[in-house]
Amino acid sequence: MSIKPAYMTATLAKGLDVLEALSDEEEAGLSDLARKMGLSGPTLFRLLATLAACGYVQKSAANRYRLTLKTWEIGARAVRRIGLREQAHPHMERLATELDETVHLSVLQGDGIVVIDKVDCANPVRVDTFVGLRAPLHGSATGKAILAFLPEATLDELLPSRLLRHTDATIIDRAALLRELAQVRRAGWARNREEWRPGVCAAAVPVRDATGTVVAALSVTVPSSRFANDVVRDRLVPALRRAAEAITREVTRKGQ
Amino acid sequence: MSIKPAYMTATLAKGLDVLEALSDEEEAGLSDLARKMGLSGPTLFRLLATLAACGYVQKSAANRYRLTLKTWEIGARAVRRIGLREQAHPHMERLATELDETVHLSVLQGDGIVVIDKVDCANPVRVDTFVGLRAPLHGSATGKAILAFLPEATLDELLPSRLLRHTDATIIDRAALLRELAQVRRAGWARNREEWRPGVCAAAVPVRDATGTVVAALSVTVPSSRFANDVVRDRLVPALRRAAEAITREVTRKGQ
DNA sequence: CTTGCGTTTTTCATATTTTGAAATAGGCTT
DNA sequence: AAGCCTATTTCAAAATATGAAAAACGCAAG
CATH class of the missing domain: 3.30.450.40 (GAF domain)
Structure with missing residues (x-):
């Protein structure tokens, strides 16, 4: 998604894309998502680890990832x-x-x-x-x-x-x-x-x-x-x- | 915010922190925010440019930044x-x-x-x-x-x-x-x-x-x-x- | 219990990206 | 017009992200 204007930190953009991709599905596995998004396994692994550490994503015991309500919480303040x-x-x-x-x-x-x-x-x-x-x-x-x-x-x-x-x-x-x-x-x-x-x-x-x-x-x-x-x-x-x-x-x- | 576990892409984490910081305020200027977050001007500038390009943030004519409802929209799907x-x-x-x-x-x-x-x-x-x-x-x-x-x-x-x-x-x-x-x-x-x-x-x-x-x-x-x-x-x-x-x-x- | 396939995780050398100092350009006030 | 603050751009150095390959799992079938 999104055009590429002059100043753009690619890693952040990728991370945000992951967020969006996850919002389309109930939950997703690593390799599936990697394929779908055209990212290498390790890269997506690290992005997800970061998103999880920051509380945006949860990783289940079965290695499946899903969004938490953190984005919603942040957005709710904007709506308010x-x-x-x-x-x-x-x-x-x-x-x-x-x-x-x-x-x-x-x-x-x-x-x-x-x-x-x-x-x-x-x-x-x-x-x-x-x-x-x-x-x-x-x-x-x-x-x-x-x-x-x-x-x-x-x-x-x-x-x-x-x-x-x-x-x-x-x-x-x-x-x-x-x-x-x-x-x-x-x-x-x-x-x-x-x-x-x-x-x-x-x-x-x-x-x-x-x-x-x-x-x-x-x-x-x-x-x-x-x-x-x-x-x-x-x-x-x-x-x-x-x-x-x-x-x-x-x-x-x-x-x- | 957030601890730093083994695997962590710093840039993404910083970008997410910016998102969170913005959710605390109606709107924010670049230099103010940079000071508050301990980021250098150019770095924050690029992070914000990326967030804006991806639709998470809006930049006013007066160079002030504010969250859009995009986080909320993404989260709303999770709530649903x-x-x-x-x-x-x-x-x-x-x-x-x-x-x-x-x-x-x-x-x-x-x-x-x-x-x-x-x-x-x-x-x-x-x-x-x-x-x-x-x-x-x-x-x-x-x-x-x-x-x-x-x-x-x-x-x-x-x-x-x-x-x-x-x-x-x-x-x-x-x-x-x-x-x-x-x-x-x-x-x-x-x-x-x-x-x-x-x-x-x-x-x-x-x-x-x-x-x-x-x-x-x-x-x-x-x-x-x-x-x-x-x-x-x-x-x-x-x-x-x-x-x-x-x-x-x-x-x-x-x-x- | 073993084998083997698919997945996730780790390691590591390399290439890329990010970074901030400094320079530049705008805006606004006095 | 001069001065001050903020935003942008440039650029070389430094830190980071990257993916290939290897290692570890997990699981199903033999």
Whole structure:
């Protein structure tokens, strides 16, 4: 993974790659991993020993390695610093109950969005998601709701020249996406109709902080069967908007 | 941080230390951090460049560095693999409502416990905690509830020879702690009376998986003023126990 | 109990990488 | 414009990481 800019300590990069590789699997053996990553046995052995010594990885009696929760712990502090989550949560619960749909709070992270909190609905027919889930910017309602309010320069950096196709409905034409983003800006909400995962739709609104900057997005993720246009317009979007505004007020109050 | 066992690639260890150092602060400048960590400017510069290239760190226009959510994202997958959380959450909500106290789900991680989920109570007088919080094994109800059911060998490894004192009430005598753990085993629940943080008490019960192994602990964290003995015995503990059993049943069912 | 294969761990000489001093370039303040 | 602090770049020296090969395991099958 990752490009190689001028200054780069190779060993650290390799170690981080190991971390990432491990996060893909329940657990892994040394030689398997070495093959998969193109590292020599001894090298990976030492990287893993270091990761283990630093507490990022655990080695079982059977010589299998797995991630500990240390990365998560470190990251949790970063998430906590965003704040927002505690203040948003009660509103998300209310929303999930009112709409009986799964509600997500997500933020921009790298070239995608990441779900930092969610509240499941009671409805047994629901989409499988989880806190920590990453979604593409151009293929998610959340992504579009955030993209639409970004400075143009940032947007250019974030959008790759070739938008990846995930389903038949994915918007891969840059101009078309920009048109849609303009529409999102006008309407104040974004939608995703099976553009990333078949059968999955969503509606999202931006969440602003006290200064009016968009810092996150609030969304409901809905199976296609329940995503009729009028329901979205008359039920989902108004409720989302109310919740987002309530969150902003909350943050503004708490902020001072 | 961290000891230096035989096999250890120094560069990776340094890079990980940088990650940890950054997690302590909102953001940091290069020279400050270099001083604080005892690294030379250029070295830290390269480590940060690598961390940035790999997406773990972001560099602002003003040359300030801060963690991204990448560590959290990686860790979130590990947490997700534990499962448990989704299944436990509804029971935790019920418990928080019933008792009007903050409920935590925590697991063993390194030489402490880490909160992997929580549900706040409505009561405005409550203890400040957060998902991702780490607590000492011997100074928390959760820690004791987990310790008590560990194989003796593991327990020996986990408990340092000198238990750290956090408050006047902290149990720092190993023999006393072992006696208390025996008591926890007998009673099936553990308590913490201001042993870690002044004013903060808690009661915890172990959570077992389908095989009967203790995999987590469920706890209520309560300000001292509400932690009367009879309340704990008659109200908190029975409710905790019911919830923990319900979670175990849930996990057992879902597992097959 | 032995043999043998696959894995992990250790050793070690070599090549590479990392390192920090010093020089350079930016920024910001006065 | 001068001064001070921080970030970057360069570069030769020094420390480190590297992988081949050897050694140690662990395990399954004979």
